[in-house]
Amino acid sequence: MANMTGSTSKGPLAGLRVVEFAGIGPGPYAAMLLADMGADVVRIDRPGATRRANDVTLRGRRIVPLDLKQQADIAAARDLVDRAEVLIEGFRPGVMERLGLGPEEALARNPRLVYGRMTGWGQSGPLAPWAGHDIDYIAITGALAAIGPQQGKPVPPLNLVGDFGGGSLYLVTGILAAVMSARATGQGQVVDCAISDCVVHMLSMFHGMLASGTWSTARGTNLLDGGAPYYTTYECADGKHIAVGALEPQFYATLRAKAGLTGPEFDEQRDKAQWPDQHARAAAIFRTKTRDEWAAILEGSDACAAPVLTMTEAPAHPHLKARDAFVTIDGVVQSAPAPRFSGTPTEAGPASPAVSAAEAITGWA
Numbered sequence: 001m002a003n004m005t006g007s008t009s010k011g012p013l014a015g016l017r018v019v020e021f022a023g024i025g026p027g028p029y030a031a032m033l034l035a036d037m038g039a040d041v042v043r044i045d046r047p048g049a050t051r052r053a054n055d056v057t058l059r060g061r062r063i064v065p066l067d068l069k070q071q072a073d074i075a076a077a078r079d080l081v082d083r084a085e086v087l088i089e090g091f092r093p094g095v096m097e098r099l100g101l102g103p104e105e106a107l108a109r110n111p112r113l114v115y116g117r118m119t120g121w122g123q124s125g126p127l128a129p130w131a132g133h134d135i136d137y138i139a140i141t142g143a144l145a146a147i148g149p150q151q152g153k154p155v156p157p158l159n160l161v162g163d164f165g166g167g168s169l170y171l172v173t174g175i176l177a178a179v180m181s182a183r184a185t186g187q188g189q190v191v192d193c194a195i196s197d198c199v200v201h202m203l204s205m206f207h208g209m210l211a212s213g214t215w216s217t218a219r220g221t222n223l224l225d226g227g228a229p230y231y232t233t234y235e236c237a238d239g240k241h242i243a244v245g246a247l248e249p250q251f252y253a254t255l256r257a258k259a260g261l262t263g264p265e266f267d268e269q270r271d272k273a274q275w276p277d278q279h280a281r282a283a284a285i286f287r288t289k290t291r292d293e294w295a296a297i298l299e300g301s302d303a304c305a306a307p308v309l310t311m312t313e314a315p316a317h318p319h320l321k322a323r324d325a326f327v328t329i330d331g332v333v334q335s336a337p338a339p340r341f342s343g344t345p346t347e348a349g350p351a352s353p354a355v356s357a358a359e360a361i362t363g364w365a
Contacts, residue, residue: 011038011346016179017364019044019080020061023090025134025159026167026195027118028057031088033172035060036337036346039086042360044068044077056334060349064357068099076357077101082110083364085182086175090118093128103190113188114178118171120162122194134162137195142217143203150220150227166198221272223247229278230255230269233308240291241308242298255303259294260285 209215
């Protein structure tokens with residue numbers, strides 16, 4: 001766990017000093033991931049800023065209240081940045097430069113600094129100055145158009161694909177790569193993490209499938225978008241759902257045997273002309289039992305099926321319980337750190353009370 005004094009943190013990133021400038025969404029989540037892995041993260045936030053008591057993404061770091069409209073507080077922020085290996089900020093392009101905390105000045109004072117910039121559109125390009133959210137960033141990449149029912153409208157996949165997949169995870173990957181480089185060369189750099197860039201990168205496999213003719217831009221007609229009757233969800237007798245993902249022939253055979261998909265219409269797994277009939281017949285069969293009845297039949301086999309659980313149901317699932325996938329901190333059920341490390345185990349820690357910049361710097365002495 002990242003120690004709140006900054007002195008005896010554990011985890012693979014123990015000793016990594018990070019300054020996070022407060023934002024929402026992907027920036028804080030990236031900082032949480034680093035803190036979960038042992039980094040000592042100091043979050044600079046506005047004095048008196050309202051923070052939700054249950055904001056899990058703020059766990060594991062100290063919070064330093066600073067008013068960046070005041071020169072003395074900007075100087076205090078600069079002192080922290082001078083002692084850090086990593087900076088994370090998610091403002092619009094130009095904001096940090098106007099504060100005198102931009103990468104040119106920061107790297108001149110701290111040449112080993114990795115300067116992580118989290119935005120939706122990036123630091124350049126026609127949309128760079130403008131506001132946006134996850135749904136907008138994934139809309140222009142082709143990802144949003146591919147998600148949703150064939151006869152319906154595109155469905156936003158929460159903000160998992162853009163903010164957290166294309167944002168936080170790519171930012172952390174870029175930061176850690178740049179830290180390795182800085183430790184080897186003594187030279188830091190800017191990591192320009194644009195969600196729109198990274199979601200395009202996430203679609204790499206699908207661009208290959210498009211080029212080979214094995215993917216269609218018609219939503220709900222493909223292997224992985226609910227078009228295939230063996231990779232989709234089905235409503236059960238109780239109105240809940242079961243998910244099936246029996247892609248390989250041997251797993252499809254197991255699904256057929258266990259679920260009773262015995263009719264000849266199921267024989268040609270890859271024949272798209274048969275998919276509408278297979279969907280209809282499978283839907284009728286899955287409506288004959290409840291979700292949990294189907295889970296008892298299908299789980300624990302190579303049928304590649306699982307119950308569709310709500311977020312309140314998930315912590316009780318036997319597999320997630322056995323893996324200790326959830327922890328409770330300050331009364332809030334939340335994710336345990338992931339992934340797991342055999343030699344440098346991690347542990348999630350709560351957000352600490354606010355400290356002054358001087359106290360944070362003392363912790364880094």
